[in-house]
């Protein structure tokens with residue numbers, strides 16, 4: 100797995116901002132170490148959609164990098180996996196998380212009210 104320098108810089112930046120702000124109420128935090136992930140999925144949050152209808156990855160510890168390229172708040176939730184939620188407040192925000200998933204097809208959504216019906220829903224195919 101490789102993380103580009105720009106991504107690494109962004110993550111460091113966002114971490115610093117979050118530390119200063121201190122009001123991250125999502126509980127997802129920003130101190131996730133993606134180096135322990137078996138695979139990584141990068142997902143962009145647009146206003147109001149995901150760029151892809153289907154994301155594919157391999158079973159195991161899956162790292163998610165969620166970047167807000169829109170201008171309003173978005174979240175990333177995996178239906179049926181209540182312990183996992185990423186939250187990106189505004190443009191440029193990046194949130195990361197790791198979750199163990201077995202093979203199957205999962206549903207990714209943004210659970211900000213109105214966003215799922217507007218198109219923020221995609222399949223995650225884990226093989």
Ligand SMILES: [Cu+2]
Pocket residue numbers: 144147172173174209210211214219
């Ligand atoms: Cu959204």
